[in-house]
Amino acid sequence: MANNILNFSLADFFFNDNPDVLSPPDDFSEWINNPVVKHSFSFFEQELLDAPRVSTEILSNLDGQRRKIINLTSYNYLGLSTHPEVVQAAKEALDKYGLGSSGAPLLSGTLDIHTEFARKLAEFKQKEDCILYSSGFGGNVGAIQGMMRKGDYLVMDEKCHRSLVDGGTLSGAKMLFFAHNDMESLQMMLEKAKGKRTLVVVEGVYSMDGDLAKMPEICDLAEQYGAGIFIDEAHSTLMFGEHGRGVAEHFGVEDRVGVSFGTLSKSFGGVGGFICANKDLIRYLKGYSSPWNFSCAPSPAVSGGLIKALEVATRDSSLRDKMWENTRYMKKNLLDMNLDLGGTESQVIPIIIGNSGEKLMTYAEKMQKAGLFLQPVDFPAVPAHSRRFRMSVSSQLTQEEMDTTLSIIEDVIVKDMKS
Amino acid sequence: MTKEKIIEVIAENIKENLDDLENETIDPMKSMKDYGANSLDMIEVVSCSMRELNIKVPRAELADIENIDQLADKFLEHAEA
Secondary structure, three states, X not given: OHHHHHHOOHHXXXXXXXXXXXXXXXXXXXXXXXXXXXXXXXXXXXXXXXXXXXXXXXXXXXXXXXXXXXXXXXXXXXOHHHOHHHHHHXXXXXXXXXXXXXXXXXXXXXXXXXXXXXXXXXXXXXXXXXXXXXXXXXXXXXXXXXXXXXXXXXXXEOOOOHHHHHHHHHHOXXXXXXXXXXXXXXXXXXXXXXXXXXEEEEEOEOOXXXXXXXXXXXXXXXXXXXXEEEEEOOOOOOOOOOOOOOHHHHOOOHHHOXXXXXXXXXXXXXXXXXXXXXXXXXXXXXXXXXXXXXXXXOOHHHHHHHHHHHHHHHHOOHHHHHHHHHHHHHHHHHHHOOOEOOOOOOOEEEEEEEOOHHHHHHHHXXXXXXXXXXXXXXXXXXXXXXXXXXXXXXXXXXHHHHHHHHHHHHHHHHHHHHO | OOHHHHHXXXXXXXXXXXXXXXXXXXXXXXXXXXXXXXXXXXXHHHHHHHHHHOOOOOHHHHOOOOOHHHHHHHHXXXXXX
16 A cells, blocks of 8 residues: 555445444554645644634644634634633523433423424424434434334435435435436436335435435426435525525425425534424324434524523524625635636535545645635545535625635635636 | 456456346457446446456556456556566
């Protein structure tokens, strides 16, 4: 491996052939301790020393310095994690209920605020009922694993999140992946699954590309084949649609989508996940969805804060309007610099650098040292020819912060790519 | 190690990891996709085959491979290195 060590990635060490079960593969340590590999991993797990706002402070792994930064990596799209009313509501719930729920939801973990929050989420999403999960990942795994069985078919977009794929693996259902947002490929897979219980799984906004599922066409095809539709609105709830209900509302297809997933850690600013669907399916999931059955119910402080977050984000459209205004400004200026933003249609804006992992890491380091925290996204998280930065635009961004961001990107990326 | 041996190992792993192929002859000019493999199945087949053949090819080098024959060539290249 010594002569081509830099061609390896995390994708190569998944299978472990070390006879000692308590050790990683033999060559994993050689690889991860190589100075160049080690340096590229130093971008990860850097500590934020303050709240994950746009304006925060980082303890840099690159040089050990504390540094004020503009943070465009956190998913705090609407700034709700530090919204004063949300924090106050969380404090009040903390004072009343304490830190934990002390039980699984089925036995003793369900508190009145969990029921209230689930009801409000169901009303918001215009579905009959809602089930709350302590983690977003758990929500997706739990819904898919709870609904699907061996002999069933999952027809998933190839860019679906890991939680959906893991849920599929756990369910025992056959997984067929269609080419991203490609209706011909979707139809081919639906044809293969014909006559079986089939669930089509898509995301409202795809997290690495920021593009949207082609919902009207997907609904047409799924209906033609009698398949159900599951949409993951992790990056779209509270932001898309006239009322902020997500991409399904944006396309006017909410009635045609059977199961709607949302996360509580992104625009909501807390942590957790939820599934909205018809009452009977939610009742069924409560019997078979392991991450609900066998996890402690969400922390009451988090749920108390989230009830307020839902209220703040939906009582008017000011937060999402501001987020869209900022998104339009950033996108226009990045495009004016001739940067490749892929097919983004949302507040998730990729800046695609290309196949050079070295450039990606050099840019990431220079930008961070100049005061911009934009994490590199490397292979295998994205294809090797389209390594990128992924910007999360927030309503919190001020004009000055946006202009500083753009000038750092111009200095570091644009000037180098031109030369 | 011969290319025939490598193809044999890959074919066995394809049969083991995919449904309904017990009695099929695997055609090396075809892609695993033609036998119903999804991306997770392909990782499983490639990883199991490499483990059995005691070779390690970086995943980045496998991205453009189109069929089983090309995969065998790539394995052979690394077995001889």
